[in-house]
Amino acid sequence: MSQPPNRSLKKEVKSKPSAKRWLIACDILAMLLLLTMLLRLVLGQATGNAGQWLAFPVILLLVCRFIISQKASKAGESSETPSPLEVEHLRTRVAEQQQTIEEISDRTRLLLENIGVGILITDSLGTIRFIGLQAARLTGYSRSELADRSLESLFKNGTPTFSDLVTRNFPARLICQGKNGEEIWVDLWLAQVMLEKKLCYVVSMCDASEAVKAVQRRQELIAQITHELRSPLTAIYASLSILTRKDKMKPEDEANILTVCSRNAQSMKLTIDEILDYSKLEAGKLVVELNPVNLQEIVYQATESVRSLAESKTLSLKVEIEPLVVLADSRRIIQVLTNLLSNAIKHSPRNKSLTVAALTKGDRVEVSVADQGAGVSDDDKKKLFSSFAQGDDAKAIPESSSGLGLAFCKEIVNLHKGEIWIDDAPGGGAMFVFSLRKA
DSSP: OOOOOOHHHHHHHHHHHHHHHHHHHHHHHHHHHHHHHHHHHHHTOOOHHHHHHHHHHHHHHHHHHHHHHHHHHHHHHHHHSOOHHHHHHHHHHHHHHHHHHHHHHHHHHHHHHHSSSEEEEEETTSBEEEEOHHHHHHHOOOHHHHTTOBGGGGBGGGOSOHHHHHTSOSSEEEEEEOTTSOEEEEEEEEEEEEETTEEEEEEEEEEOHHHHHHHHHHHHHHHHHHHHHHHHHHHHHHHHHHHHHOOSOOHHHHHHHHHHHHHHHHHHHHHHHHHHHHHHHHTTOOOOOOEEEEHHHHHHHHHHHTHHHHHHTTOEEEEEOOOOEEEEOHHHHHHHHHHHHHHHHHTSOTTOEEEEEEEEETTEEEEEEEOOSSOOOHHHHHHTTSTTOOOTTGGGSTTOOOSHHHHHHHHHHHHTTOOEEEEEOTTSSEEEEEEEEBO
Protein backbone atom coordinates (compact mmCIF):
# COMPACT_ATOMS: atom_id res chain seq x y z
CA MET A 1 0.00 0.00 0.00
CA SER A 2 1.21 3.52 -0.76
CA GLN A 3 1.98 5.89 2.12
CA PRO A 4 0.16 9.28 2.41
CA PRO A 5 2.30 12.45 2.35
CA ASN A 6 3.12 14.10 5.71
CA ARG A 7 1.11 16.97 7.26
CA SER A 8 3.84 19.60 6.77
CA LEU A 9 3.67 18.99 3.04
CA LYS A 10 -0.09 19.56 3.14
CA LYS A 11 0.40 22.86 4.99
CA GLU A 12 3.00 24.01 2.46
CA VAL A 13 0.71 23.12 -0.43
CA LYS A 14 -2.15 25.01 1.24
CA SER A 15 0.05 28.10 1.83
CA LYS A 16 0.70 28.58 -1.86
CA PRO A 17 -2.88 29.52 -2.83
CA SER A 18 -3.26 31.83 0.22
CA ALA A 19 -0.03 33.73 -0.63
CA LYS A 20 -1.15 34.06 -4.21
CA ARG A 21 -4.46 35.55 -3.08
CA TRP A 22 -2.64 38.11 -0.87
CA LEU A 23 -0.47 39.19 -3.78
CA ILE A 24 -3.51 39.66 -6.01
CA ALA A 25 -5.23 41.70 -3.28
CA CYS A 26 -2.18 43.96 -2.89
CA ASP A 27 -2.03 44.49 -6.66
CA ILE A 28 -5.72 45.41 -6.81
CA LEU A 29 -5.50 47.93 -3.93
CA ALA A 30 -2.36 49.51 -5.37
CA MET A 31 -4.03 49.88 -8.75
CA LEU A 32 -7.10 51.49 -7.15
CA LEU A 33 -4.98 54.00 -5.21
CA LEU A 34 -2.91 54.85 -8.29
CA LEU A 35 -6.09 55.27 -10.32
CA THR A 36 -7.48 57.62 -7.64
CA MET A 37 -4.29 59.72 -7.71
CA LEU A 38 -4.42 59.87 -11.49
CA LEU A 39 -8.04 61.06 -11.50
CA ARG A 40 -7.33 63.79 -8.91
CA LEU A 41 -4.40 65.01 -10.97
CA VAL A 42 -6.49 65.09 -14.14
CA LEU A 43 -9.35 66.93 -12.45
CA GLY A 44 -6.91 69.31 -10.76
CA GLN A 45 -8.18 68.44 -7.30
CA ALA A 46 -4.94 67.04 -6.00
CA THR A 47 -3.10 69.14 -3.45
CA GLY A 48 0.34 68.52 -2.12
CA ASN A 49 -0.79 67.01 1.20
CA ALA A 50 -3.53 64.89 -0.41
CA GLY A 51 -1.08 63.45 -2.98
CA GLN A 52 1.39 62.53 -0.21
CA TRP A 53 -1.32 60.77 1.81
CA LEU A 54 -2.30 58.74 -1.23
CA ALA A 55 1.32 57.87 -2.01
CA PHE A 56 1.96 56.37 1.45
CA PRO A 57 -0.62 53.52 1.10
CA VAL A 58 0.74 52.70 -2.36
CA ILE A 59 4.28 52.41 -1.03
CA LEU A 60 3.05 50.35 1.91
CA LEU A 61 1.22 47.97 -0.38
CA LEU A 62 4.31 47.52 -2.55
CA VAL A 63 6.39 46.70 0.52
CA CYS A 64 3.80 44.16 1.71
CA ARG A 65 3.68 42.60 -1.71
CA PHE A 66 7.46 42.23 -1.76
CA ILE A 67 7.52 40.55 1.67
CA ILE A 68 4.69 38.14 0.79
CA SER A 69 6.34 37.16 -2.49
CA GLN A 70 9.64 36.45 -0.74
CA LYS A 71 7.94 34.15 1.80
CA ALA A 72 5.99 32.38 -0.94
CA SER A 73 9.16 31.75 -2.96
CA LYS A 74 10.94 30.29 0.08
CA ALA A 75 7.95 28.06 0.79
CA GLY A 76 7.99 26.90 -2.85
CA GLU A 77 11.69 26.08 -2.73
CA SER A 78 11.23 24.09 0.42
CA SER A 79 8.24 22.25 -1.06
CA GLU A 80 10.24 21.24 -4.18
CA THR A 81 12.53 19.09 -2.03
CA PRO A 82 10.72 15.73 -1.45
CA SER A 83 10.65 14.27 2.00
CA PRO A 84 12.22 10.84 2.73
CA LEU A 85 8.74 9.37 2.94
CA GLU A 86 7.89 10.66 -0.54
CA VAL A 87 11.16 9.29 -1.93
CA GLU A 88 10.41 5.85 -0.47
CA HIS A 89 6.89 5.98 -1.87
CA LEU A 90 8.21 6.80 -5.35
CA ARG A 91 10.77 3.99 -5.15
CA THR A 92 8.02 1.51 -4.22
CA ARG A 93 5.87 2.66 -7.16
CA VAL A 94 8.78 2.36 -9.61
CA ALA A 95 9.61 -1.14 -8.34
CA GLU A 96 5.97 -2.21 -8.71
CA GLN A 97 5.80 -0.86 -12.27
CA GLN A 98 9.08 -2.55 -13.16
CA GLN A 99 7.83 -5.89 -11.79
CA THR A 100 4.60 -5.54 -13.79
CA ILE A 101 6.55 -4.86 -16.98
CA GLU A 102 8.76 -7.92 -16.37
CA GLU A 103 5.72 -10.14 -15.76
CA ILE A 104 4.07 -8.98 -18.99
CA SER A 105 7.34 -9.56 -20.86
CA ASP A 106 7.67 -13.08 -19.41
CA ARG A 107 4.06 -13.95 -20.29
CA THR A 108 4.53 -12.67 -23.85
CA ARG A 109 7.72 -14.64 -24.34
CA LEU A 110 6.12 -17.77 -22.84
CA LEU A 111 3.19 -17.39 -25.22
CA LEU A 112 5.42 -16.92 -28.27
CA GLU A 113 7.55 -19.93 -27.37
CA ASN A 114 4.76 -22.40 -26.59
CA ILE A 115 2.06 -21.43 -29.08
CA GLY A 116 1.29 -24.20 -31.57
CA VAL A 117 2.49 -22.07 -34.48
CA GLY A 118 6.16 -21.39 -35.24
CA ILE A 119 6.97 -17.70 -34.69
CA LEU A 120 9.93 -15.83 -36.16
CA ILE A 121 10.61 -12.07 -35.99
CA THR A 122 12.85 -10.49 -38.62
CA ASP A 123 14.18 -7.00 -39.18
CA SER A 124 13.32 -4.94 -42.25
CA LEU A 125 15.92 -6.83 -44.33
CA GLY A 126 14.61 -10.29 -43.45
CA THR A 127 17.30 -11.24 -40.91
CA ILE A 128 15.90 -13.43 -38.12
CA ARG A 129 16.06 -11.72 -34.72
CA PHE A 130 13.67 -13.83 -32.60
CA ILE A 131 13.00 -17.57 -32.81
CA GLY A 132 10.03 -19.27 -31.15
CA LEU A 133 10.35 -22.79 -29.79
CA GLN A 134 7.88 -24.29 -32.29
CA ALA A 135 9.70 -22.66 -35.23
CA ALA A 136 12.94 -24.35 -34.14
CA ARG A 137 11.19 -27.70 -33.76
CA LEU A 138 9.48 -27.38 -37.14
CA THR A 139 12.70 -26.66 -39.05
CA GLY A 140 14.95 -28.95 -37.00
CA TYR A 141 17.45 -26.14 -36.32
CA SER A 142 18.45 -24.91 -32.89
CA ARG A 143 17.77 -21.31 -31.96
CA SER A 144 21.43 -20.40 -32.16
CA GLU A 145 21.56 -21.84 -35.70
CA LEU A 146 18.54 -19.80 -36.80
CA ALA A 147 19.70 -16.54 -35.20
CA ASP A 148 20.91 -13.91 -37.70
CA ARG A 149 20.05 -16.11 -40.70
CA SER A 150 18.05 -14.69 -43.60
CA LEU A 151 14.45 -15.87 -43.73
CA GLU A 152 14.66 -16.85 -47.40
CA SER A 153 17.49 -19.31 -46.62
CA LEU A 154 14.92 -21.53 -44.92
CA PHE A 155 13.06 -22.16 -48.16
CA LYS A 156 13.94 -24.57 -50.92
CA ASN A 157 16.39 -23.00 -53.42
CA GLY A 158 16.04 -19.69 -51.57
CA THR A 159 12.68 -19.00 -53.18
CA PRO A 160 10.67 -16.96 -52.66
CA THR A 161 12.97 -14.09 -51.78
CA PHE A 162 12.19 -11.87 -48.82
CA SER A 163 11.10 -9.00 -51.07
CA ASP A 164 8.67 -11.39 -52.78
CA LEU A 165 7.31 -12.49 -49.41
CA VAL A 166 6.65 -8.93 -48.29
CA THR A 167 4.42 -8.27 -51.33
CA ARG A 168 2.73 -11.68 -51.33
CA ASN A 169 -0.83 -12.53 -50.37
CA PHE A 170 -1.14 -14.69 -47.27
CA PRO A 171 -1.45 -17.44 -46.22
CA ALA A 172 1.17 -18.88 -48.59
CA ARG A 173 1.97 -22.59 -48.87
CA LEU A 174 5.73 -23.05 -49.30
CA ILE A 175 8.41 -25.74 -49.08
CA CYS A 176 10.72 -25.25 -46.10
CA GLN A 177 14.16 -26.87 -46.17
CA GLY A 178 14.79 -28.67 -42.87
CA LYS A 179 18.17 -29.02 -41.19
CA ASN A 180 18.64 -32.58 -42.46
CA GLY A 181 17.61 -31.67 -46.00
CA GLU A 182 14.02 -32.87 -45.68
CA GLU A 183 11.31 -30.87 -47.42
CA ILE A 184 8.56 -29.60 -45.12
CA TRP A 185 5.38 -28.04 -46.46
CA VAL A 186 4.37 -25.02 -44.36
CA ASP A 187 1.55 -22.48 -44.37
CA LEU A 188 3.13 -19.07 -43.78
CA TRP A 189 1.75 -15.69 -42.69
CA LEU A 190 3.77 -12.45 -42.55
CA ALA A 191 2.75 -9.25 -40.73
CA GLN A 192 4.49 -5.88 -40.58
CA VAL A 193 4.90 -4.34 -37.09
CA MET A 194 6.86 -1.58 -35.35
CA LEU A 195 9.08 -2.73 -32.47
CA GLU A 196 11.20 -0.19 -30.58
CA LYS A 197 10.49 2.33 -33.38
CA LYS A 198 11.96 -0.07 -35.96
CA LEU A 199 10.19 -1.81 -38.85
CA CYS A 200 9.99 -5.58 -38.24
CA TYR A 201 8.09 -8.57 -39.60
CA VAL A 202 6.36 -11.29 -37.60
CA VAL A 203 6.41 -14.62 -39.46
CA SER A 204 3.96 -17.38 -38.46
CA MET A 205 4.49 -20.92 -39.76
CA CYS A 206 2.50 -24.12 -39.27
CA ASP A 207 3.13 -27.62 -40.62
CA ALA A 208 1.01 -28.27 -43.73
CA SER A 209 2.42 -31.71 -44.53
CA GLU A 210 -0.77 -33.56 -43.60
CA ALA A 211 -2.91 -31.12 -45.58
CA VAL A 212 -0.71 -31.61 -48.65
CA LYS A 213 -0.87 -35.40 -48.25
CA ALA A 214 -4.66 -35.22 -47.97
CA VAL A 215 -4.84 -33.26 -51.23
CA GLN A 216 -2.56 -35.79 -52.92
CA ARG A 217 -4.63 -38.69 -51.59
CA ARG A 218 -7.82 -37.13 -52.87
CA GLN A 219 -6.29 -36.60 -56.28
CA GLU A 220 -5.19 -40.24 -56.31
CA LEU A 221 -8.68 -41.25 -55.20
CA ILE A 222 -10.27 -39.39 -58.11
CA ALA A 223 -7.92 -41.14 -60.54
CA GLN A 224 -8.57 -44.55 -58.96
CA ILE A 225 -12.33 -44.10 -58.86
CA THR A 226 -12.30 -42.98 -62.49
CA HIS A 227 -10.41 -46.16 -63.40
CA GLU A 228 -12.60 -48.40 -61.27
CA LEU A 229 -15.84 -47.03 -62.67
CA ARG A 230 -14.59 -46.83 -66.25
CA SER A 231 -13.33 -50.44 -66.41
CA PRO A 232 -16.60 -52.18 -65.48
CA LEU A 233 -18.59 -49.59 -67.41
CA THR A 234 -16.51 -50.38 -70.51
CA ALA A 235 -17.14 -54.09 -70.00
CA ILE A 236 -20.88 -53.50 -69.64
CA TYR A 237 -20.94 -51.31 -72.74
CA ALA A 238 -19.04 -53.90 -74.78
CA SER A 239 -21.33 -56.73 -73.60
CA LEU A 240 -24.49 -54.80 -74.41
CA SER A 241 -23.07 -53.90 -77.83
CA ILE A 242 -22.68 -57.61 -78.57
CA LEU A 243 -26.26 -58.28 -77.50
CA THR A 244 -27.64 -55.55 -79.76
CA ARG A 245 -26.11 -57.15 -82.86
CA LYS A 246 -28.43 -60.16 -82.59
CA ASP A 247 -26.13 -62.28 -84.72
CA LYS A 248 -26.07 -66.02 -84.37
CA MET A 249 -25.76 -66.23 -80.61
CA LYS A 250 -26.52 -69.18 -78.42
CA PRO A 251 -28.76 -68.70 -75.36
CA GLU A 252 -25.90 -69.72 -73.07
CA ASP A 253 -23.72 -66.98 -74.62
CA GLU A 254 -26.41 -64.41 -73.90
CA ALA A 255 -26.60 -65.65 -70.32
CA ASN A 256 -22.82 -65.33 -69.94
CA ILE A 257 -22.90 -61.78 -71.30
CA LEU A 258 -25.66 -60.80 -68.89
CA THR A 259 -23.67 -62.37 -66.06
CA VAL A 260 -20.66 -60.22 -67.00
CA CYS A 261 -22.88 -57.12 -67.02
CA SER A 262 -24.34 -58.01 -63.62
CA ARG A 263 -20.91 -58.68 -62.09
CA ASN A 264 -19.46 -55.38 -63.35
CA ALA A 265 -22.53 -53.43 -62.24
CA GLN A 266 -22.14 -54.98 -58.79
CA SER A 267 -18.49 -53.91 -58.69
CA MET A 268 -19.48 -50.34 -59.57
CA LYS A 269 -22.15 -50.35 -56.87
CA LEU A 270 -19.66 -51.54 -54.24
CA THR A 271 -17.23 -48.75 -55.15
CA ILE A 272 -19.94 -46.07 -54.98
CA ASP A 273 -21.29 -47.47 -51.70
CA GLU A 274 -17.78 -47.35 -50.20
CA ILE A 275 -17.40 -43.68 -51.04
CA LEU A 276 -20.87 -42.68 -49.81
CA ASP A 277 -20.61 -44.64 -46.55
CA TYR A 278 -17.13 -43.39 -45.77
CA SER A 279 -18.22 -39.79 -46.40
CA LYS A 280 -21.05 -40.28 -43.89
CA LEU A 281 -18.60 -41.84 -41.45
CA GLU A 282 -16.18 -38.91 -41.66
CA ALA A 283 -19.07 -36.46 -41.16
CA GLY A 284 -20.19 -38.37 -38.03
CA LYS A 285 -23.56 -39.16 -39.58
CA LEU A 286 -23.13 -42.93 -39.63
CA VAL A 287 -24.47 -44.74 -36.55
CA VAL A 288 -24.76 -48.42 -35.64
CA GLU A 289 -27.67 -50.17 -33.93
CA LEU A 290 -26.33 -53.03 -31.82
CA ASN A 291 -28.60 -56.05 -31.46
CA PRO A 292 -28.08 -59.78 -30.83
CA VAL A 293 -27.62 -61.32 -34.29
CA ASN A 294 -26.73 -64.73 -35.70
CA LEU A 295 -23.18 -64.58 -37.02
CA GLN A 296 -23.77 -67.50 -39.40
CA GLU A 297 -26.56 -65.60 -41.19
CA ILE A 298 -24.37 -62.50 -41.56
CA VAL A 299 -21.51 -64.52 -43.04
CA TYR A 300 -23.89 -66.35 -45.41
CA GLN A 301 -25.32 -63.07 -46.79
CA ALA A 302 -21.82 -61.58 -47.23
CA THR A 303 -20.43 -64.63 -49.04
CA GLU A 304 -23.45 -64.85 -51.34
CA SER A 305 -23.05 -61.18 -52.32
CA VAL A 306 -19.51 -61.81 -53.64
CA ARG A 307 -19.94 -65.36 -54.93
CA SER A 308 -20.19 -64.24 -58.55
CA LEU A 309 -16.94 -62.28 -58.20
CA ALA A 310 -15.22 -65.34 -56.70
CA GLU A 311 -16.52 -67.65 -59.44
CA SER A 312 -15.20 -65.27 -62.11
CA LYS A 313 -11.70 -66.10 -60.82
CA THR A 314 -12.57 -69.74 -60.06
CA LEU A 315 -12.10 -69.19 -56.34
CA SER A 316 -13.81 -71.41 -53.79
CA LEU A 317 -15.39 -69.98 -50.64
CA LYS A 318 -15.04 -71.98 -47.39
CA VAL A 319 -17.08 -71.07 -44.31
CA GLU A 320 -16.01 -72.49 -40.94
CA ILE A 321 -18.34 -70.89 -38.40
CA GLU A 322 -20.34 -72.43 -35.57
CA PRO A 323 -23.71 -70.99 -34.48
CA LEU A 324 -22.75 -67.85 -32.54
CA VAL A 325 -24.71 -64.79 -31.38
CA VAL A 326 -22.93 -61.42 -31.30
CA LEU A 327 -23.87 -57.81 -30.56
CA ALA A 328 -23.74 -56.10 -33.92
CA ASP A 329 -25.45 -54.00 -36.55
CA SER A 330 -26.02 -56.80 -39.07
CA ARG A 331 -26.15 -54.48 -42.10
CA ARG A 332 -22.82 -52.84 -41.24
CA ILE A 333 -21.02 -56.08 -40.39
CA ILE A 334 -22.22 -57.52 -43.72
CA GLN A 335 -20.59 -54.47 -45.34
CA VAL A 336 -17.35 -55.15 -43.43
CA LEU A 337 -17.29 -58.80 -44.48
CA THR A 338 -18.19 -57.90 -48.08
CA ASN A 339 -15.31 -55.42 -48.21
CA LEU A 340 -12.86 -57.92 -46.76
CA LEU A 341 -14.02 -60.69 -49.09
CA SER A 342 -13.90 -58.40 -52.15
CA ASN A 343 -10.41 -57.31 -51.18
CA ALA A 344 -9.33 -60.96 -50.76
CA ILE A 345 -10.84 -61.93 -54.13
CA LYS A 346 -9.08 -59.07 -55.94
CA HIS A 347 -5.69 -59.99 -54.47
CA SER A 348 -5.98 -63.77 -54.87
CA PRO A 349 -4.62 -65.70 -57.85
CA ARG A 350 -7.00 -67.93 -59.77
CA ASN A 351 -7.99 -71.44 -58.68
CA LYS A 352 -7.34 -70.74 -54.99
CA SER A 353 -9.68 -70.65 -51.98
CA LEU A 354 -10.92 -68.14 -49.43
CA THR A 355 -11.76 -69.10 -45.85
CA VAL A 356 -14.15 -67.32 -43.47
CA ALA A 357 -13.86 -68.53 -39.87
CA ALA A 358 -14.81 -67.49 -36.34
CA LEU A 359 -13.12 -68.20 -33.01
CA THR A 360 -14.45 -67.50 -29.51
CA LYS A 361 -12.01 -65.86 -27.05
CA GLY A 362 -13.54 -64.98 -23.70
CA ASP A 363 -16.36 -62.46 -24.21
CA ARG A 364 -15.21 -61.80 -27.79
CA VAL A 365 -15.65 -63.48 -31.15
CA GLU A 366 -12.84 -63.10 -33.68
CA VAL A 367 -13.97 -63.30 -37.31
CA SER A 368 -11.26 -63.89 -39.95
CA VAL A 369 -11.09 -63.76 -43.76
CA ALA A 370 -8.01 -65.57 -45.14
CA ASP A 371 -6.77 -65.78 -48.73
CA GLN A 372 -3.91 -67.59 -50.49
CA GLY A 373 -2.42 -64.58 -52.19
CA ALA A 374 0.99 -62.93 -51.91
CA GLY A 375 0.36 -61.71 -48.35
CA VAL A 376 0.94 -58.26 -46.89
CA SER A 377 4.33 -56.78 -45.99
CA ASP A 378 5.00 -55.46 -42.50
CA ASP A 379 5.14 -51.86 -43.80
CA ASP A 380 1.77 -52.23 -45.53
CA LYS A 381 0.21 -53.73 -42.39
CA LYS A 382 0.80 -50.41 -40.61
CA LYS A 383 -0.89 -48.22 -43.24
CA LEU A 384 -3.54 -50.35 -44.95
CA PHE A 385 -6.33 -49.20 -42.61
CA SER A 386 -5.77 -45.50 -43.38
CA SER A 387 -7.88 -43.70 -45.99
CA PHE A 388 -6.90 -44.28 -49.64
CA ALA A 389 -4.09 -46.69 -48.65
CA GLN A 390 -3.17 -49.69 -50.78
CA GLY A 391 -0.48 -52.34 -50.74
CA ASP A 392 2.64 -52.24 -52.88
CA ASP A 393 1.10 -54.68 -55.36
CA ALA A 394 -2.12 -52.68 -55.85
CA LYS A 395 -0.88 -50.84 -58.95
CA ALA A 396 -0.11 -54.15 -60.64
CA ILE A 397 -3.69 -55.37 -60.14
CA PRO A 398 -6.12 -53.79 -62.65
CA GLU A 399 -9.12 -54.22 -60.38
CA SER A 400 -7.53 -53.05 -57.12
CA SER A 401 -9.85 -51.09 -54.86
CA SER A 402 -9.90 -47.38 -54.11
CA GLY A 403 -8.39 -47.98 -50.68
CA LEU A 404 -11.48 -46.76 -48.82
CA GLY A 405 -12.77 -50.25 -48.01
CA LEU A 406 -10.32 -51.16 -45.26
CA ALA A 407 -10.50 -47.69 -43.65
CA PHE A 408 -14.29 -48.04 -43.67
CA CYS A 409 -14.04 -51.50 -42.08
CA LYS A 410 -11.84 -50.14 -39.30
CA GLU A 411 -14.23 -47.31 -38.44
CA ILE A 412 -17.26 -49.62 -38.44
CA VAL A 413 -15.51 -52.13 -36.16
CA ASN A 414 -14.47 -49.26 -33.85
CA LEU A 415 -18.14 -48.25 -33.58
CA HIS A 416 -18.81 -51.82 -32.41
CA LYS A 417 -16.12 -51.39 -29.69
CA GLY A 418 -14.00 -54.00 -31.45
CA GLU A 419 -10.59 -54.20 -33.11
CA ILE A 420 -9.35 -55.13 -36.59
CA TRP A 421 -5.87 -56.23 -37.67
CA ILE A 422 -3.89 -58.23 -40.26
CA ASP A 423 -2.10 -61.55 -39.70
CA ASP A 424 -0.31 -63.94 -41.97
CA ALA A 425 -2.62 -66.73 -43.09
CA PRO A 426 -1.57 -70.35 -42.39
CA GLY A 427 0.13 -71.68 -45.50
CA GLY A 428 0.72 -68.20 -46.96
CA GLY A 429 -1.45 -65.24 -47.84
CA ALA A 430 -3.13 -62.57 -45.72
CA MET A 431 -5.72 -62.97 -42.98
CA PHE A 432 -7.88 -60.03 -41.91
CA VAL A 433 -9.33 -60.44 -38.41
CA PHE A 434 -11.87 -58.35 -36.49
CA SER A 435 -13.48 -58.86 -33.08
CA LEU A 436 -17.07 -58.45 -31.90
CA ARG A 437 -18.67 -58.74 -28.47
CA LYS A 438 -20.69 -61.81 -27.64
CA ALA A 439 -24.38 -61.24 -26.91
